[in-house]
Amino acid sequence: MANREEPFITGKMLIGGALVEAVDGGWLDSIDPTTEQVIGRTPLGTAADVARAYDAAKAAQPAWEALDIRQRAILINRLADAIEARGDEIARLEVRDTGNTIGPMRRDVDTAVERMRLAAGLGYELKGETIPATSAGLHMTLRVPYGVVGRIIPFNHPIGFAASRLASALMPGNCIVIKPSEQSPLSACLLAELCAELMPPGTVNIVTGDGATGDAIVRHPGIKRISFIGSKATGMAIQKAAAETAVKHVTLELGGKNPMIICPDADLDAAADAAVRGMNFGWQGQSCGSTSRLMLHEDIHDEVLERVTEKVRAFRPGNPLDPQSKMGPMNSAMQYEKTLSYIDIAKSEGARLVSGGGGPRGPGFEKGYWVEPTIFAAVTMDMRIAREEVFGPVLSVLRWRALDEAIEMANAVDYGLTASVWTRDIATMQTLIRRVEAGYVWVNGTGTHFRNVPYGGAKNSGIGTEEGLDEMLSYTEVKAVNIL
The missing domain is CATH 3.40.605.10 (Aldehyde Dehydrogenase; Chain A, domain 1)
Known part of the structure; x- marks a missing residue:
């Protein structure tokens, strides 16, 4: 290219x-x-x-x-x-x-x-x-x-x-x-x-x-x-x-292994858009604040996963100097190899590959450190892809049933940089923003940094x-x- x-x-x-x-x-x-x-x-x-x-x-x-x-x-x-x-x-x-x-x-x-x-x-x-x-x-x-x-x-x-x-x-x-x-x-x-x-x-x-x-x-x-x-x-x-x-x-x-927790009462269209935006595919997932763990309530899991997958499959890499391109290559050979190794690890540990998983092929992609936007479903918290920062365009999708379970999953990592919670219920919102361990929490939003609002992490973030x-x-x- x-x-x-x-x-x-x-x-x-x-x-x-x-x-x-x-x-x-x-x-x-x-x-x-x-x-x-x-x-x-x-x-x-x-x-x-x-x-x-x-x-x-x-x-x-x-x-x-x-x-x-x-x-x-x-x-x-x-x-x-x-x-x-x-x-x-x-x-x-x-x-x-x-x-x-x-x-x-x-x-x-x-x-x-x-x-x-x-x-x-x-x-x-x-x-x-x-x-x-x-x-x-x-x-x-x-x-x-x-x-x-x-x-x-x-x-x-x-x-x-x-x-x-x-x-x-x-x-x-x-x-x-x-x-x-x-x-x-x-x-x-x-x-x-x-x-x-x-x-x-x-x-x-x-x-x-x-x-x-x-x-x-x-x-x-x-x-x-x-x-x-x-x-x-x-x-x-x-x-x-x-x-x-x-x-x-x-x-x-x-770094961060940041959760996006979507409750069944959320605006699912907006949440699906945010799940793609929050993964920072425009930076190939190479952003500390990327919400790389998409945590979906079981009642809306399949529906939101389908919407997110459809959006991600349309998110094609291309020449990064072209204003129409939404995604470029990884920053270096080291980042490229690290990301592909995590994709292999996720497969070996039983995660289900929904989309992506490799590099784009065809004219223009003969050179460069290209990795497709990738989604894994059926991810559980004992998998490395759920606990370790990939720093690449890899989204892990997890399923939860009770709110306490979601909070436990969100906090079961060494990191605590950002979190995104999606709900229309004020009591649920208050519970999540207080109990999720993160330095920066979005409610019904993600990825935006507001001027003069302090940004920083908890735990090892x-x-x-x-x-x-x-x-x-x-x-x-x-x-x-x-x-x-």
């Missing part, structure tokens, strides 16, 4: 306001998941490059903190404007680097811009408190920045997370070191170019590289605040590594929340002051 001729990208890192290569001259290739061709390369940053980035950030941070918060907001808004102006270019680059389709990637750019502008406005809410604890003196708190903070970005929403999350870290007066995923780093290099032009040197530093590069950020003793989005296993490793060099504030948004004022406050420490 050949795309039109696109330029080869040679990216640079951003350190101290300069676009640079790695100290030791190493490079990483970027692979187009659609064609399996090398489309660019980025520097393979090392611990030495992370040290350079930290030193630049530390040197720049006092002046950035001293800058009036209104001026910080102006600069972040200018950066948002520049990203918006190049939105089509960024989206096309994201498609080539991730395999995600052009529609979602264009929306990712728009969402990043919106969140940056929200963060710029929320900066005025970085308030302390006055505490009238005694009759004499004045007692108050201040919100102060950590200084230099680190951010590690996943492969599925590269510009969406890199651009929006840097704003929440910068507004309180921190400077930042960002490391994009080695699987989709190209848009971060474009972001580096914009930051080099628009932001004070050292304020934003972007170091590309692999897992060792991220580990160097986590372990740097001067970076006391770390934020990561990605897998549970990596998140746990980050907690351990961070604790080995300093006492650090670590927040994690990790993470710690801390993002996407609003709570995220910005997490980049500050509280300093207590007594004036006598």
Whole structure:
């Protein structure tokens, strides 16, 4: 499936306001998941490059903190404007680097811009408190920045997370070191170019590289605040590594095995649409919040499964640069092989394959990491496909009878990121939203993130929340002051 001729990208890192290569001259290739061709390369940053980035950030941070918060907001808004102006270019680059389709990637750019502008406005809410604890003196708190903070970005929403999350870290007066995923780093290099032009040197530093590069950020003793989005296993490793060099504030948004619980009184047409939408097939299921466990009451099980299957079978993969395509390839050979292995495991454990289960065939699919949208029914909670995160376009359908049974099934996993519940009964709704273990619950909806509503997970889905004022406050420490 050949795309039109696109330029080869040679990216640079951003350190101290300069676009640079790695100290030791190493490079990483970027692979187009659609064609399996090398489309660019980025520097393979090392611990030495992370040290350079930290030193630049530390040197720049006092002046950035001293800058009036209104001026910080102006600069972040200018950066948002520049990203918006190049939105089509960024989206096309994201498609080539991730395999995600052009529609979602264009929306990712728009969402990043919106969140940056929200963060710029929320900066005025970085308030302390006055505490009238005694009759004499004045007692108050201040919100102060950590200084230099680190951010590690996943492969599925590269510009969406890199651009929006840097704003929440910068507004309180921190400077930042960002490391994009080695699987989709190209848009971060474009972001580096914009930051080099628009932001004070050292304020934003972007170091590309692999897992060792991220580990160097986590372990740097001067970076006391770390934020990561990605897998549970990596998140746990980050907690351990961070604790080995300093006492650090670590927040994690990790994986999910998220339930969508559909009750017999639900609007079944809307619920069936949501089941497909919530699976995030537009990202090939590669989204932590995907509702990958569809839990259907026995009275409506067959009817909803039939409706969902019909919709999914019409959801065909295609060239991700074509606006008509609804689904592209998996991000990498690793994700492709992992997804196919889970499909094989599900078959061996007795799940019933309803749709998909392989890769599309025919002209245009000779190359690339393609997996069809896949549905398994007759899934039970003792199966791995019901308990482990596939991070691919695989939907597991489970049957339940009593509400307590549904709640037990929903909670019988290590994860607790999101949940979606469908009912018209207010008592049932109250029971579900209180008892289902998840950090973010939709009622009669799914997949939508509302601005300034905190997003984060319970259990092994993470710690801390993002996407609003709570995220910005997490980049500050509280300093207590007594004036006598």
